[in-house]
Amino acid sequence: MIIFKYADQLARYIQQQKSAGKQIGFVPTMGALHSGHIALIDQSKKATAVTVCSIFVNPTQFNNPNDYQLYPKTIEPDIVKLEAAGCHALFLPAIAEMYPQGTSNLEQYDLGYLETLLEGKYRPGHFQGVCQVMNRLLTMVLPHKLFMGQKDYQQCMVVSRLLQLMKSPAELIACPTLREADGLAMSSRNMRLSPENRQKATTIYKCLTLIKQESNQGTTWPVVKEKATKMLTDAGFSIDYVELADAHTLQPATATMATIYQGPRVALVAAFLGDVRLIDNMLLNEA
Structure with missing residues (x-):
């Protein structure tokens, strides 16, 4: 597995793979990986020739700063899991790589009523942050297929809307929620x-x-x-x-x-x- 920290290096790798006629699968994550994430990697490997995973804890989607600070960060075990799963490339950017102009006064997206109910209602600004980071990641990776978990049901709908707004040809594939033996959704x-x-x-x-x-x-x-x-x-x-x-x-x-x-x-x-x-x-x- 190749680890990239900079978008330009990743872009060159992606272009090489596409020039060889290979389809790119993409699994965006915030790390603290579990079997649910690895299932997404497995799905991508079945459907595409090259699987790219990203790990980036995105500050703009946390409406609670304390929640951002407490989000689990387990990068070394995460890398071991991705290597064992056969992931081809890991994108591991810093905040400055994703937001070179900082995180203030960022672009806003027309998400319609999705921002007014359920997660949109209880986490104001959250989905704008999701779109801000996903727009950047999708522009950097330019995948053919995008794999996300159905546990974040509304987020999948928001990202589907984002793909429309971006006029992106990427296909969103929502994969079933993986659960522990006692039913708890993996998270x-x-x-x-x-x-x-x-x-x-x-x-x-x-x-x-x-x-x-x-x-x-x-x-x-x-x-x-x-x-x-x-x-x-x-x-x-x-x-x-x-x-x-x-x-x-x-x-x-x-x-x-x-x-x-x-x-x-x-x-x-x-x-x-x-x-x-x-x-x-x-x-x-x-x-």
């Missing part, structure tokens, strides 16, 4: 959970499973939401949202009875355990 933030809270964290998966079962049986959403909310608060969570949405638009899909709403739906949860914020989702209309 770099799980590293920050105490052993006690790590056990409690599985309640989110149980909550989503409850929503799926009850909603598919036709239970009214207010009843389902009350049960799910109680399950989380009883486990010690502080809830940002428990919502049911159209899987394609993220607009509320909370018709009185499930039989009235026939489109694909997704249940989404964001909640704090202590100072660690966890998110997860589950598609409801799947078997």
Whole structure:
């Protein structure tokens, strides 16, 4: 695996690979890699000839400065994992490489209503930061295919919108969420959970499973939401949202009875355990 710290060096490598007729797959990360990230690397290796991973903890997408400071940084183990997975290139830029003019007064993107609900509502400015860094990364890597995890469901939709705004030919491939044996969605933030809270964290998966079962049986959403909310608060969570949405638009899909709403739906949860914020989702209309 070749490690690049500068965009111009990476660009030369990418051009060499493309000149040889090779397709480029790209897996952007913020490090603290786990099996979910490695699954994205594996998917890229199956679909493309050259897999590029980036590790960059992007300061502009953290609306909580403390959260940015506490984000796990495990670069040496990350490199070992990527090498073992057969990743071809790692882009490891500094902040000055990504934002040579600094991080003030950056460009803004027209994300429409996606910025007003769910993560957009509770983390103002977050998705602008995601777009700021992804625009730069996509311009540097120029991949044929972009691989991201479905756990960040709304983020995948935002990046899809960004690709449209950029008129990028890159194909976004959202890969299924990987879970621990007890159902907890794999996340770099799980590293920050105490052993006690790590056990409690599985309640989110149980909550989503409850929503799926009850909603598919036709239970009214207010009843389902009350049960799910109680399950989380009883486990010690502080809830940002428990919502049911159209899987394609993220607009509320909370018709009185499930039989009235026939489109694909997704249940989404964001909640704090202590100072660690966890998110997860589950598609409801799947078997």
